[in-house]
Amino acid sequence: MLVHTPVMLQEVLSFLPPDSKLIVDCTLGHGWHTAALLTLAQNAHLIAFDIDELMMNKAKLLIEIRDNEQGTNIGTRIEYVRGNYADIVFVLHDRKADFILNDLGVNLEHFKAVERGFSIRGIAPLDMRFDTTQAKSAATLLATYSSDQLRHLFEHYADFSSAKALELAQHIVTTRKQKPIITTQDLKLILNTCWLGDKACTVIFQSIRIEVNGELDNLQKFLWAFLECLNSDWRCCIITYHSIEDRFVKQAFNALANTWKYKLVTKKAIKPHYKEVVLNRAARSAKIRVIEKLTNN
Ligand SMILES: C[S@@+](CC[C@H](N)C(=O)[O-])C[C@H]1O[C@@H](n2cnc3c(N)ncnc32)[C@H](O)[C@@H]1O
Incomplete structure (x- = not known):
């Protein structure tokens, strides 16, 4: 069975207060961080x-298999919420968490499941939705966004120069008038025509995925919402994979630390050890930042 490797697991665990009673994992993925957190915090x-x-x-399946094989009861201590972590306040109501983990981004399985359209490899519908009930997909984005919206996306989320971003955007708009852009291969061919190789295509695909799933909006909402949900003396730990995400987290945490209510547990972002990056390339751009709430007032 294909499984995701949890990023910076030991570092995450080192920030967990072992006497935590309520933990929130904002992004369960394959549940590796969750299982390790519950193994360490035995009453949580x-x-x-x-x-x-x-x-x-x-x-759920992986945790059930693990519980059966190891005789543990981790599954019975998990409340599963199929939903957006940006809604954390509504889900927690008046409960307060002792530790909140938010491991942003995609799961390896999103790329391996070629039919979901996240990967530049293979031919698949341009989908890229995490939430398959949502209307907006990568194909609808490419069919409806103006040249200026596309340019903005490629310039700001994919770090292309303004001129190159505009060239790509205009090429997409011209091409879609002749033939709809509906598969990953359609998009890749357009990008190849603009002299983009696989690495640059991957970055463009990533920028479209970020927009389709509202990833930056969700992070911004969360950076306000988690404050309501955290107990005093307890922590929030965020793993980012993109410079924009890390900038949002850094700015929000620094602003909080400037009040007397929060303290930075990590003064600088922590990066993975090179040995982890060798074993798991998905970890190469990861950064962890942790903040602690000092008071409930
Ligand atoms: C990097 S993976 C998490 C991996 C996980 N920590 C593990 O140990 O397996 C990110 C997960 O977040 C989910 N996700 C992305 N955006 C989300 C959101 N707004 N709310 C909840 N989950 C989200 C994705 O579906 C994906 O499964």
Whole structure:
């Protein structure tokens, strides 16, 4: 069975207060961080979010197998929430968490499941939705966004120069008038025509995925919402994979630390050890930042 490797697991665990009673894992994925957190915090209950139903079903299965094989009862301590972590306040109501983990981004399985359209490899419908009930897909984005919206996406989320981003955007708009852009291969061919190789195509695909799933909006909402949900003296740990995400987290945490209510546990972002990056390339751009709430007032 294909499984995701959890990123910076030991570092995450090192920030967990072992006497935590309520933990939130905002992005369950395959449940590796969740299982390790519950193994360490033996009296804790955990609320696990994932917006992707397929991912959540897989995590439930993996945790069940693990419990059966190891004689543990981790599954009975998890409350599964198929939903958006940006809604954390509504889900927790008046409950407060002792530790919140948010491991942003995609699961390896999103790329391996070629039919979901996240990967530049293979031929698949341009989908890229985590939430398959949502209307907006990569294909609808490419069919409806103006040249200026596309340019903005490629310039700001994919770090292309303004001129190159405009060239790509205009090429997409011209091409779609002749033939709809509906498969990953259609998009890749357009990008190849503009002299983009596989690495640059991957970055463009990533920028479209970020937009389709509202990833930056969700992170911004969460950076306000988690404050309501955290107990005093307890922590929030965020793993980012993109410079924009890390900038949002850094700015929000620094602003909080400037009040007397929060303290930075990590003064600088922590990066993975090179040995982890050798074993798991998905970890190469990861950064962890942790903040602690000092008071409930
Ligand atoms: C990097 S993976 C998490 C991996 C996980 N920590 C593990 O140990 O397996 C990110 C997960 O977040 C989910 N996700 C992305 N955006 C989300 C959102 N707004 N709310 C909830 N889950 C989300 C994705 O479906 C994916 O499964």
